[in-house]
Amino acid sequence: MQPEEFDLVMLGGGTGSTVAAWTFAGEGKRVAVVDRKYIGGSCPNIACLPSKNIIHSAKIASYIRRSKEFGISLDGFTIDMSGVRDRKRKMVSDLNDMYLENYRNTGAILILGGTGRFIAPKTVEVTLPEWDQASVARHQRDHKYRYASHPGSNPWPC
Numbered sequence: 001m002q003p004e005e006f007d008l009v010m011l012g013g014g015t016g017s018t019v020a021a022w023t024f025a026g027e028g029k030r031v032a033v034v035d036r037k038y039i040g041g042s043c044p045n046i047a048c049l050p051s052k053n054i055i056h057s058a059k060i061a062s063y064i065r066r067s068k069e070f071g072i073s074l075d076g077f078t079i080d081m082s083g084v085r086d087r088k089r090k091m092v093s094d095l096n097d098m099y100l101e102n103y104r105n106t107g108a109i110l111i112l113g114g115t116g117r118f119i120a121p122k123t124v125e126v127t128l129p130e131w132d133q134a135s136v137a138r139h140q141r142d143h144k145y146r147y148a149s150h151p152g153s154n155p156w157p158c
């Protein structure tokens with residue numbers, strides 16, 4: 001396979017590298033972001049934001065439990081954990097869409113599902129999961145980014 005040339009390759013698509021990638025790509029540089037698992041890294045997928053989303057649900061439950069204290073009478077309530085989880089999942093999914101939109105708009109290429117490693121100075125080798133090779137090739141023709149994922153499904157539910 002012929003190596004591709006980029007002005008900048010980001011290994012790992014966390015918050016800082018993603019913003020840098022969009023900025024440089026927006027300035028006309030050819031930029032690739034390689035992430036083996038997440039669109040946007042840990043923060044929007046499994047760390048800062050999902051945790052605050054769930055903590056917010058817990059806070060609401062706490063307020064309702066203490067409603068009398070605030071002069072509000074309630075007969076009781078139940079917590080539907082699947083509803084809590086679905087709300088969090090929707091937030092993560094919306095954030096992923098927003099990130100992908102930014103990739104599209106700036107022209108930075110996201111190689112999602114790829115594991116990168118340096119094999120020489122300024123040379124990164126990206127290994128893609130076998131099941132994704134066809135999908136990557138197909139998307140490469142249609143989009144400015146390569147979204148190495150099963151179309152229409154999320155192989156990494158959180």
Ligand SMILES: Cc1cc2nc3c(=O)[nH]c(=O)nc-3n(C[C@H](O)[C@H](O)[C@H](O)COP(=O)(O)OP(=O)(O)OC[C@H]3O[C@@H](n4cnc5c(N)ncnc54)[C@H](O)[C@@H]3O)c2cc1C
Binds near residue numbers: 049
């Ligand atoms: C539960 C929890 C709550 C948190 N809450 C907060 C908070 O409220 N405020 C705050 O400031 N911080 C918070 N943090 C910390 C914050 O999430 C991290 O500091 C931040 O996400 C780190 O960003 P990063 O870009 O360095 O790494 P990451 O976001 O982890 O990005 C690294 C990415 O690199 C990819 N990767 C790694 N190696 C390779 C490879 N060889 N090839 C391809 N891809 C690779 C990984 O898949 C990952 O997506 C929280 C963390 C946790 C766990």
